[in-house]
Amino acid sequence: MINPDRQGHQYPPxxxxxxxxxxxxxxxxxVQAEHPAHHDLDAAQALGHHDLVxxxxxxxxxxxxxxxxxxxxDEAGIDFSRVVHAEERFTHHxxxxxxxxLSSQVTLERIRTMGAGAMVTTVVQxxxxxxxxxxxxxxxxxxxxxxxxx
Amino acid sequence: MSTxxxxxxxxxxxxxxxxxxxxxxxxxxxxxASGDHNPIHWNDRFAREVGLDGVIAHGMLTMGSAVxxxxxxxxxxxxxVDYQSRFTKPVPVPDAASGSPETATARLQISGKIGxxxxxxRRVRVDLSVELLTEAATEAGPDQQSHQEPVRTKVLAKxxxxxxx
Numbered sequence: 519m520i521n522p523d524r525q526g527h528q529y530p531p532x533x534x535x536x537x538x539x540x541x542x543x544x545x546x547x548x549v550q551a552e553h554p555a556h557h558d559l560d561a562a563q564a565l566g567h568h569d570l571v572x573x574x575x576x577x578x579x580x581x582x583x584x585x586x587x588x589x590x591x592d593e594a595g596i597d598f599s600r601v602v603h604a605e606e607r608f609t610h611h612x613x614x615x616x617x618x619x620l621s622s623q624v625t626l627e628r629i630r631t632m633g634a635g636a637m638v639t640t641v642v643q644x645x646x647x648x649x650x651x652x653x654x655x656x657x658x659x660x661x662x663x664x665x666x667x668x
Numbered sequence: 669m670s671t672x673x674x675x676x677x678x679x680x681x682x683x684x685x686x687x688x689x690x691x692x693x694x695x696x697x698x699x700x701a702s703g704d705h706n707p708i709h710w711n712d713r714f715a716r717e718v719g720l721d722g723v724i725a726h727g728m729l730t731m732g733s734a735v736x737x738x739x740x741x742x743x744x745x746x747x748x749v750d751y752q753s754r755f756t757k758p759v760p761v762p763d764a765a766s767g768s769p770e771t772a773t774a775r776l777q778i779s780g781k782i783g784x785x786x787x788x789x790r791r792v793r794v795d796l797s798v799e800l801l802t803e804a805a806t807e808a809g810p811d812q813q814s815h816q817e818p819v820r821t822k823v824l825a826k827x828x829x830x831x832x833x
Contacts, residue, residue, distance in 0.1 A: 541701075544700070544701045545701040545702065545732075547697065547701070548694070548697045548698040548700070548701035548702065548729070548732075549698065549701075549729065549732035549733045549736070550688055550694075550733050550736065551732075551733070551735075551736040551739065551745070552736055552740065553736060553739040553740050553745050555739075555744065555745055555746070556745065565743075565744045565746065567746055571744075571745050571746045572745075573732060573735070573736070573739070573745060574732075574735050574738075574739065574745060574748040574751045574829070575728060575731055575732035575735065575751065578702060578704075578728050578732070579702055579703055582702075582703060582704065583703075599718070602755075603727045603728070603755050604754065604755060605752070605753070605754045605755070606727070606728065606731060606752065606753060606755075607750070607751070607752035607753075608750065608751045608752070609749070609750045610746075610748070610749050610750065611749075612746075613745070613746035656752075
């Protein structure tokens with residue numbers, strides 16, 4: 519069962535993630551992102567970026583690593599085999615670029631129990647090595663109750 | 669395409685459209701690139717066991733693919749300072765009947781229009797429409813099928829990107 523008392527819990531930071539050019543290119547290819555600033559260094563630099571620019575949803579990679587702390591939290595009691603992704607939001611304070619080393623930390627922002635289960639919102643704060651906030655990733659999951667399973 | 673001039677932008681203007689298609693191979697590529705290896709995105713048996721009709725695309729693949737229209741229009745993907753979506757309907761990606769798993773089996777149409785202009789912050793909100801196109805079931809013969817309009821299903825809602833100028 520979901521434990522609503524876990525709302526507001528902040529988990530320890532995830533291991534830092536190093537953004538590589540190849541990870542940006544591979545992700546851009548996977549999401550069919552054709553903007554040259556994801557693929558070509560000269561194109562990124564012509565726009566004033568010092569390296570390749572990650573696609574707007576690239577931060578999901580980093581966020582999911584942080585969210586693993588919630589998945590592995592027995593006290594939260596969330597059955598992730600019964601989860602449907604409901605909403606996602608990325609807020610970028612500055613774009614993620616190749617060469618960045620980013621740390622991330624997840625908070626179990628909100629647990630709203632409903633008849634059919636619960637809506638669970640996590641917020642991942644992504645920051646640079648100097649501690650500056652870079653991106654915020656908000657993810658809302660619909661968790662179905664066990665007794666509602668077919 | 670030239671970069672849009674902020675002063676010329678108005679609510680209601682269209683920024684363009686793009687058609688995307690997904691194959692089973694595209695789902696595998698996204699799983700590898702994103703680290704999301706949930707088997708509902710590559711294994712039909714598993715997908716059916718959890719109540720789906722079969723393999724579906726990652727919601728994040730649909731969301732992530734739709735925004736390139738905005739990046740290209742804005743001229744700089746780094747100008748997309750905020751991007752959100754709600755996942756309303758799954759995108760089924762059936763196995764191709766024969767041949768290569770690179771054969772596209774799901775077709776999406778993305779279109780964007782300006783939903784709001786914030787002159788003070790020099791930001792524009794682009795509202796994206798993301799629709800799954802499926803062939804209408806028809807009793808007509810094969811030569812009439814090509815004239816049939818596809819059925820459109822909205823798969824993302826409140827899909828909004830904020831662009832900083």
